[in-house]
Amino acid sequence: MNRKTLVLPAVVGLLAPVLAACGATDSGNSGGKAIVVGVTDTFVSGKDAPAPFDPAYTYDSGAWNILRPALQSLLQIPRGGGQPVPDAATDCRFTDTENESYRCKLRSGLEFSNGDKLTASDVKYSLDRVSRIHDSNGPAGLFDNIDTIETVSGTELVFHLKTPDATFPYKLATPAAGIVEKGTYAPNRLRKGFAVDGSGPYTLKTVVKNDRLEKAVFTKNPRYKGVLQLQNDKVEIRSFTDAAAMGKALKSGEIDMMTRTLSPSQIKELSAGSTQNINFIESPGLGIRYLGFNTDDPSVKNKAVRQAMSALVDRGQIASEVYGATAEPLYSLIPSGMAGHTNSFFDKYGNPSKTEAAKILHNAGINDKVRLTLHYTNDHYGPETAKEFALLKQQLNASGLFDVKIQGTPWATFRPAELHGDYAVYGLGWFPDFPDSDNFIAPFLGKGNFLNTPYANNAIRTKYIPDSRRAADRTAATAPFQKIQDIVADDVPVLPLWQGKQYVAARDDLTGAEWALSSSSALQIWELGRGVS
Incomplete structure (x- = not known):
């Protein structure tokens, strides 16, 4: 399997993504046969997720x-x-x-x-x-x-x-x-349900079983008028229960491509280049993981508790032991590679320190163990999430300052409960809506934010976010973004943990796989075609 490096055009405020790929790059078409893409995303419809x-x-x-x-x-x-x-x-x-x-x-x-x-x-x-x-x-x-x-x-x-x-x-x-x-x-x-109708480049038909989406079948829309140039006539997105089943389907030829989310073991195997007839593409990612807090909950209302957690969490250990080379520690809501990124949490708390955490709690008059439950979704981000939270529990409890339990819940129940304020501490991931640092700030800290958090900082909402949005040149928004990150590191309404890379594995007769994911992790199925291996 030949390897090559492709440099994509730089996004404003981003490092140019560097993709390692193998195989053909000539454009092609699907030849009448659907291109099948595997994902581990779960889509269910029910009381908690009606639409x-x-x-x-x-x-x-x-x-x-x-x-x-x-x-x-x-x-x-x-x-x-x-x-x-x-x-x-x-x-x-x-x-x-x-x-x-x-x-x-x-x-x-x-x-x-x-x-x-x-x-x-x-x-x-x-x-x-x-x-x-x-x-x-x-x-x-x-x-x-x-x-x-x-x-x-x-x-x-x-x-x-x-x-x-x-x-x-x-x-x-x-x-x-x-x-x-x-x-x-x-x-x-x-x-309600899974139907989608519009004027986009494809029409959609879905295959549903027991209120769970199994397949989303996209067929070229002859009435579409827009900028996109389709390289195929039909694409099928198939939802798998886990990465192992998805990987097996790729190797057998049942599917043509897989992404979101490969397991660390699969990434290690594919990056070695030993898998026949499969190209492996790695690119910088903007997806982040973090802990969120219901700052009105009595157990974490005192910011000293949140600060002590920030001083104890070992991001490097989480990245290396759970995710390997696929993740790197993150010390700000704004990930590395974005204009305005700082390491505010590291600047404030340094390396993990039981001594520093104990000092923070003692100065706040907190002398008993802090009892918490960390909540996470057990079917949305992959099986490694459970390992990550077990390690977080171990890190916090090893300090003797916390008594932490963990609880995993399916996404369809987890997300509504988080929005309702049922969890004091919860783990979430974020893939940006668009590649701008604003999208790592306003959705978390602005009015009507997607976390529905009770935390509200007047300076962030009325000064720094508006100031950052005035700049047509987005690099000029760096100063207010840095101010916001420093405030977040002190108040800790969220605790950033790590930043991930993104991966695609595809059969070597598939073209356009290097463009399948945007810098914001958007799946661009119109780029996929069939060519010559």
Whole structure:
């Protein structure tokens, strides 16, 4: 298996991803046969998750990978990253110097996949619907800065923002801004189940068993008008119960590609280059893992408890013993490679220290063991999560300062319970909506944040986040981002743990696999085709 290095175009504020790949790179097509992609994401529909694929409800990277091919947005992030480019639109731009008025003009002749006409009023309806429903699980917070949406004509609309926001184009490029039809998506209630209809490059049909998605089958939409160039006619995303089953299917040829999430042992085997007929692609990732806190819960309300945990947690041990070369310690909400990244937690707490943690607790008048339960999801991020939390428990209890228990819960129950405030401490992962440092700050700390955390810092919300959004040149937002990271390290509403890489393994007759994942971990199935090994 030959190895090569491919350098993708740099994303603003990011290090250029470097991918190690093997095999063919010529573009091709699917030749009429569906390209099958394996994932370990679990999609269920039920009482706790009634509308897993409604853009007003879902705010999860795995579900967005299902929405993205079927729902079209005004803008699209290019495959190599950078500024969003028009998709349903032909032109979008700020029309004022303050970045408060954003005007878009639609392509002519846009249609939904059923042939119905798509106009500016559909775009307004779709975004108003997300904000109107404002589901606690959903992405409405991305659009809380919209004051009004004005439809100038059937093909033109203007977004009037409450405050300047240079990141607004990125938000319009997310599946949360996917354009839906009035007759299919009700204005005030969620669309239950797994159906998705829009004007995207593919139409979607799903195979469901016992309220769990088994397959998502995407077929080329002949009515699509946009910027994407499809390299195939049909793609099937298949959900596996674990990485081992997914890996077996790849080796047997049952599937053509697998990603999200490979196990550390699979990554080690594939990176050795000994697996025949399979290409292995590694790239820098922006996905992070962290502990979140319900800062109103009595057990962690005193920030000294959260600070003591920050002084005890050994990120290096977690990365090396649980995840190996696939992860590296993270000392800020903003990951390495993003403009404005600092190591604020390391600067404040240094290396893990029982002495420092004991001092913090003693100075706060806390002399008894702190009793906590750390909650995690046992079916969303892979089996290593349980090992990670067992190690966290061991690290904290070994200090003699904590009495920690751990509890794993399925995602469909875990996420609603976290939002409801049932957990004092919980573990989550974050894959960014778009590649900008703002998306590692506002979703956690802004008003209406996706954690539904009671923590609110006035300086962050009213000064530093607004200041960062004024800068059209995103590198100029570094100063307020650094201020925010220092505040987070002191108050510890969240405790960052590690940053991961991202991986794709594909049969060697598949082309475009090097573009299958964006820098923000978005699955770009339209890039995949069949070529010559």
